[in-house]
Amino acid sequence: MAEDLVLHEPFEEAARQRIAVPFGVWSFLATECLFFGGILLFYAYARWHGGEAFTQGAKEAAVWYGTINTAVLMTSSLTMAIAERATKGGFRVVARWMLGGTLMLGLSFLVIKGFEYRKDVHEHLIPGPGFKFGQGPAAQFWAFYWTATVTHAIHVTIGLGIIARLLWIERRGDLLLHATSAQGGALYWHLVDIVWVVLYPLLYLVGRP
Amino acid sequence: MNSDPTRGGIPERGAEPPSYLREGTTVRSWLTTTDHKRIGILYALAITFFFALGAVAAALIRAELVTPSGDFLTNDEYNQAFTLHGIVMVWFFLVPSIPATLGNFLLPMMIGAKDVAFPRLNLMSWYVFMAGGLLALFAILAGGVDTGWTFYTPFSTLYSNSHVLLAALGVFVVGFSSIATGVNFIATVHLLRARGMTWMRLPLFVWAMYTTSLVMVLATPVLAMSLLLVVAERAFGLPIFDPRSGGDPLLFQHLFWFYSHPAVYIMVLPAFGVVSEIITCEARRRIFGYQFMVYAMVVIAVIGFMVWGHHMFVSGQSAFASMVFSFLSFVIAVPSAIKVFNWTGTLYRGQIRFSAPMLYALGFIGLFTIGGLTGLFLASVPLDVHLTDTYFVVAHFHYIMVGGSVSAFFGGLHFWWPKITGRLYSERLAQFAAISMFFGFNFTFFPQFIMGTMGMPRRYHDYPPEFQPWHVMSSVGALVLGFGYLWPIFYLGWSLFRGERAPANPHGATGLEWQTRSPPPKDNFDRLLVVDQEPYLYHPKESTPDEVEQAHAKQKP
Numbered sequence: 001m002a003e004d005l006v007l008h009e010p011f012e013e014a015a016r017q018r019i020a021v022p023f024g025v026w027s028f029l030a031t032e033c034l035f036f037g038g039i040l041l042f043y044a045y046a047r048w049h050g051g052e053a054f055t056q057g058a059k060e061a062a063v064w065y066g067t068i069n070t071a072v073l074m075t076s077s078l079t080m081a082i083a084e085r086a087t088k089g090g091f092r093v094v095a096r097w098m099l100g101g102t103l104m105l106g107l108s109f110l111v112i113k114g115f116e117y118r119k120d121v122h123e124h125l126i127p128g129p130g131f132k133f134g135q136g137p138a139a140q141f142w143a144f145y146w147t148a149t150v151t152h153a154i155h156v157t158i159g160l161g162i163i164a165r166l167l168w169i170e171r172r173g174d175l176l177l178h179a180t181s182a183q184g185g186a187l188y189w190h191l192v193d194i195v196w197v198v199l200y201p202l203l204y205l206v207g208r209p
Numbered sequence: 210m211n212s213d214p215t216r217g218g219i220p221e222r223g224a225e226p227p228s229y230l231r232e233g234t235t236v237r238s239w240l241t242t243t244d245h246k247r248i249g250i251l252y253a254l255a256i257t258f259f260f261a262l263g264a265v266a267a268a269l270i271r272a273e274l275v276t277p278s279g280d281f282l283t284n285d286e287y288n289q290a291f292t293l294h295g296i297v298m299v300w301f302f303l304v305p306s307i308p309a310t311l312g313n314f315l316l317p318m319m320i321g322a323k324d325v326a327f328p329r330l331n332l333m334s335w336y337v338f339m340a341g342g343l344l345a346l347f348a349i350l351a352g353g354v355d356t357g358w359t360f361y362t363p364f365s366t367l368y369s370n371s372h373v374l375l376a377a378l379g380v381f382v383v384g385f386s387s388i389a390t391g392v393n394f395i396a397t398v399h400l401l402r403a404r405g406m407t408w409m410r411l412p413l414f415v416w417a418m419y420t421t422s423l424v425m426v427l428a429t430p431v432l433a434m435s436l437l438l439v440v441a442e443r444a445f446g447l448p449i450f451d452p453r454s455g456g457d458p459l460l461f462q463h464l465f466w467f468y469s470h471p472a473v474y475i476m477v478l479p480a481f482g483v484v485s486e487i488i489t490c491e492a493r494r495r496i497f498g499y500q501f502m503v504y505a506m507v508v509i510a511v512i513g514f515m516v517w518g519h520h521m522f523v524s525g526q527s528a529f530a531s532m533v534f535s536f537l538s539f540v541i542a543v544p545s546a547i548k549v550f551n552w553t554g555t556l557y558r559g560q561i562r563f564s565a566p567m568l569y570a571l572g573f574i575g576l577f578t579i580g581g582l583t584g585l586f587l588a589s590v591p592l593d594v595h596l597t598d599t600y601f602v603v604a605h606f607h608y609i610m611v612g613g614s615v616s617a618f619f620g621g622l623h624f625w626w627p628k629i630t631g632r633l634y635s636e637r638l639a640q641f642a643a644i645s646m647f648f649g650f651n652f653t654f655f656p657q658f659i660m661g662t663m664g665m666p667r668r669y670h671d672y673p674p675e676f677q678p679w680h681v682m683s684s685v686g687a688l689v690l691g692f693g694y695l696w697p698i699f700y701l702g703w704s705l706f707r708g709e710r711a712p713a714n715p716h717g718a719t720g721l722e723w724q725t726r727s728p729p730p731k732d733n734f735d736r737l738l739v740v741d742q743e744p745y746l747y748h749p750k751e752s753t754p755d756e757v758e759q760a761h762a763k764q765k766p
Contacts, residue, residue: 010324038434
C-alpha cells in the first residue's frame with residue numbers, strides 16, 4: 001500500500017515518486033497516439049479516394065473474428081482495471097488472479113488473430129501476386145489491414161510482457177510495493193485496447209450497414 | 210541563486226564523497242551506470258564517432274565537387290555519400306547532440322535534482338541509440354543507401370537497389386531513444402525541481418530542453434510510422450504509397466515532413482538554451498526579457514508543427530495549402546527574431562568577456578540570423594519555386610544546423626568543460642578554434658547561397674563549369690572548417706591530462722550546476738538545495754541606472 005512505498009533515487013518526496021510512472025506512461029501514450037495517427041491518416045486518404053472499390057475489399061474482412069476479439073480484449077481491459085485497483089488497495093489474491101486473467105485473455109486475442117490470419121491467407125487476401133482483387137483501392141485496404149493489425153499485435157505482445165513482469169513481481173511477493181508499475185502497465189494495456197476499439201470499425205464494419 | 214555554500218543545508222559529515230568520475234572506474238561500471246552525468250558522456254563518445262563518420266562523407270562530397278566533372282565517385286557513390294552524410298548527421302549527431310550530452314549532464318543539476326526521473330530508462334535509451342546506430346552502420350558497410358536522407362517514395366520503396374530497409378530500421382530504432390529521452394526530461398522537469406525552483410525561475414537551458422522534449426515526444430512517432438510504412442511497402446510489397454493501387458507518394462512527404470520540420474526545432478531549440486546561458490554569464494547581464502524568451506520557445510515548439518508544407522511548395526499541393534503554410538512559416542520567424550533581439554539586448558551595457566564560449570555564442574547569433582532570414586526567402590512561395598532543390602536551400606539549412614546548432618554545441622562544450630571534466634582548457638587555443646570555425650563555416654556555405662540563386666542544383670556531382678569558382682571556394686572553406694572541428698580535440702584532450710584543475714565556478718556563473726564541485730559528486734550536490742531567486746542575477750536589481758536596468762525601467766517622457 002501507499003504507506004509501504006520505498007523512496008528510491010532520485011526522488012526526495014513520496015508524493016512525487018508515486019505519480020512518476022503514470023506521468024511518464026501518459027507522456028509515452030501521447031507518443032503512441034501520434035504513432036497510430038500516421039497510419040490512420042493513410043486509412044483516411046485511401047478510403048476517401050478509393051470509394052466503392054475500397055469498400056469491396058473491406059467486406060472480405062472476417063467480421064466474426066474481429067467481433068469476438070473485440071469482446072475478448074474489452075474483457076481483458078476490465079480484468080486489468082480490477083487488477084490495478086486491487087494492487088492499490090492491497091488485495092494480493094485478487095490482483096494475482098486478475099493479472100493472470102488479463103494475460104490469458106491477451107494470449108487468446110493473439111491466438112484468435114492467428115486463426116483469422118490463416119483464413120485471410122487461404123482466401124488470398126495478401127496484396128501482391130495472387131491477390132484476390134489485383135491492384136487498386138482494395139489492395140490499399142488490405143495493406144492497411146496487415147500493417148495496422150500486425151503493429152497492434154506487437155503492442156499486445158509488449159503489453160503481455162509487461163503483465164508477465166507484474167505477475168513475476170507478484171510471485172516474488174512485493175507487487176504491493178510496485179503499485180505504480182501496475183498503474184503504468186494498466187495505462188499501457190488500456191491504450192492497446194483503445195487502439196483496437198478504433199481499428200475494429202475501420203476494419204470490419206466498412207460497407208456493412 | 211543560492212551562492213553562499215554555507216547556507217541552505219547540512220554539510221556532509223566526514224570526507225566528502227568522490228566525484229562521479231571516481232565512482233567506479235571499470236568499463237563495466239560505465240556500461241551499467243544509471244548516473245545521468247556518465248550517460249551524457251557515453252552519448253558524447255557515441256555522437257563524436259558519428260560526427261566523424263558524417264564529416265568523412267562531407268569531405269568526400271566537397272573533394273568531388275572541386276571539379277565540374279565526376280572525379281573519383283560514380284553517380285551512385287555520390288548519392289550514397291550525401292545520403293550517408295544526411296542520415297548520420299541528422300539522426301545520429303544533431304538530434305541527440307545537445308539534449309543527450311549536455312542536456313543529460315546538466316538538466317538535473319540545473320533544477321537541483323539528483324538524477325533524471327527514470328535513470329534506468331535513460332541508460333536504456335543509450336543502448337537503443339547504439340542499436341540503431343549499429344543498424345545504420347551496417348547499412349553503410351553493406352553498400353550504402355542512395356535515397357537521400359528523406360527516403361522519398363516511390364524511389365525508396367519500389368526502385369532503389371540499395372540498403373534502404375536497414376537504414377530505415379536504424380532510424381526507426383534510434384527514434385525510440387529520442388522518445389525515451391524526451392519522456393524522461395519532461396517527467397524530470399515536472400517532478401524533480403528543487404524546493405523554490407518555480408517554472409519562471411528555470412534557467413532558459415531547462416526550458417529549451419523541456420520544449421525540445423515535447424517536440425521529440427510528439428513528432429518522432431510520426432517519423433516512426435512513416436518509416437514503418439516504407440518498410441511495409443518495400444519488404445512486404447503492401448501497396449501503401451504505390452500509385453498503381455491508388456496510393457499517393459505525397460502522403461509520405463506529408464508524414465515525413467510532419468516529423469522532419471519539427472525536427473529542425475529539436476536541433477535548434479537546445480542551441481537557444483545553451484546560448485542564453487553563455488551570453489548572460491559572459492556579458493554579466495540578466496537575460497533581457499526572460500518571459501518572452503520562454504514564451505518564444507514554447508510558441509516555436511507549437512507552431513513548428515504547423516509549417517511542414519513549406520517543404521512541398523513544388524510538389525503539386527493546392528495553392529491554398531501553400532499559402533497557409535507560407536503564412537505560418539513567416540509567423541514562426543517572429544518568436545525566433547524575438548530571441549535574437551533579446552540576446553542582443555542582453556549584451557547592451559554588459560561587461561562582455563570574449564572568451565571562447567562567448568565567441569561561439571556570438572557566432573551563433575550571426576549565423577542563426579542569416580540562416581533564419583534566408584528561411585524567409587524559402588517560406589515565400591514564388592521565391593521558393595525558383596530556389597527549391599538548389600544550393601540556396603543547402604546553404605540555408607546548414608546555417609541553421611551547423612552554423613547554429615553545432616556552434617552552440619561547441620560553445621556549450623567549452624563552457625561546461627570545467628564542470629564536466631574538472632579541468633581548464635587553454636583559452637587562447639579555444640578562441641582560435643572558435644574563430645576558425647566561424648570563418649571556415651562562412652567560407653564553406655556563403656558561396657552556396659550565391660550559386661544557389663544562380664541555379665546550381667543540389668545532389669549533382671557533375672555540374673556546368675561556370676559554377677566551379679564557387680565550389681572551389683566552398684571546398685577550401687570546408688578545409689578551414691574541418692580544422693576548426695579537429696583543433697579542439699588536441700587542446701581539450703591535452704587539458705584532460707595536463708589541464709589545470711578547475712574550481713567549482715570558474716566563470717562566476719549563477720546556475721545551480723556551478724554551486725557544486727567540479728567535477729560533481731555522484732549525487733550532484735552535497736546538500737539539499739533551496740532556490741529563492743530568479744536565474745541570471747548577475748547584477749542586483751536597483752544597482753544599475755534606470756536605462757540599464759531593464760526589468761523595472763521607469764517610463765521616460
